[in-house]
Amino acid sequence: MAASRRATSRNSQRYQPYKDANDGGIRATRSSSADHGASRLVGVGSAPSLTASSAVASVEKEETLREGLIEMVRKLYPGIIPRHDYDLCLLAEGDYKGPLSSEQVYAWLDEFIRADATPYAGQPCPSLKEATALVNVGSAEFLEKPSSLVTGRKPRPGERNVFVRPIPNCAYSIRLFPGVSDHHEFCLDFVHTKTGKATNSPFECELWSMPDPITPWLSKPPMKLMSLENCFGVRTPDIRPGEEKFLLKEGVMYLLVRPGKRAVHFTVPIPSKAPAELDADPLDLPRTFD
Structure with missing residues (x-):
């Protein structure tokens, strides 16, 4: 908890x-136990004002x-x-x-x-x-x-924003499902591709977070991930069957390394939200150049 x-x-x-x-x-x-602290703007005077271009209110009881x-x-x-x-x-x-x-x-x-x-x-x-x-x-x-x-609850049948992708040359898939949205979290576990049944790491592998390939200088260096259970002191053999999970961040690229097999990589999706608007006139520049 x-x-x-x-x-x-x-x-x-x-x-x-x-x-x-x-x-x-x-x-x-x-x-x-990962750091969920908010980033701060440091400088002289007040920070520029950012306002959401739209707001959506939920009336459902959580x-x-x-x-x-x-x-x-x-x-x-x-x-x-x-x-x-x-x-x-x-x-x-x-x-x-x-x-x-x-x-x-x-x-x-x-x-x-x-x-x-x-x-x-x-x-x-x-x-x-x-x-x-x-x-x-x-x-x-x-x-x-x-x-x-x-965070960490396994998804229920029919739950939204759950992504399952088969791992090449393997009987298993990775499954991504939402964590705490305010912390921009997703969780990952492994499921059997045919049955959809969750399983603890079904083969020898390592999961690494990777720098953004477009702007690596703005990203953190590679870091090997432990399962949430390991982070709380539970030994891997003691994790209840099908309960193992890893905590990921939205928009971050991850690399799944398997000895003797080609590694796979993926980027955690980012929720589609109305962009923030800065109270200033924009200048048109390309996102990338040759």
Whole structure:
């Protein structure tokens, strides 16, 4: 997840019970630790004014993080119903690897709740009820955030802006699907070309980001990518089947290197948006020249 279970705000005591296993749906997994900081203009005086030439307002209600995590937990742990928001956050991290027995899962959760409550209380909590109340502070507000604030959820059937391209001389394809749009993210995974089933890296390969071939001096040098799971400390053999993914950036070229086979390259698409308009008269110059 994008935010740790310990990073919720502390301005509310509300949390939700999950009595019905049929509420909601998932949207997120762990996010990248990549730098999402905005670039700054440095200089004397005010920056030139840029305004969007058009604006489009969406009236659709965006899915919440709670709805997303409920579906994730349902997928990871069938039949296990979170007792409250903090259970939901803990289970969505996917760290529990034991038997799918409610008694054993709840016992595992209770150990984390007591451990996580201790720093807030300053001393061991006298009861599980008090520990639960402490760790649940702010959980409701956290889970009402838009699910689009986190990245990595595998695409649903029929989802827009999902691009699948077969890899030459291979039974597999790469699949690109949207991440956090405000961060200009896409994700990549591998799928079997005939079945469309996601798989972890099905062959030995390396994925590299590459400088723009037209303006390499304006780009970053080549960099080898790790999977999102590796970035969060999950060893490659321990990644759940079909869950491996890589975080990419819109407009960046990538190179997939396979030992003994010809490499392939591709550039992540950029969403079509109305161009920004600068309050100044333009001069007509060619984009390229011979």
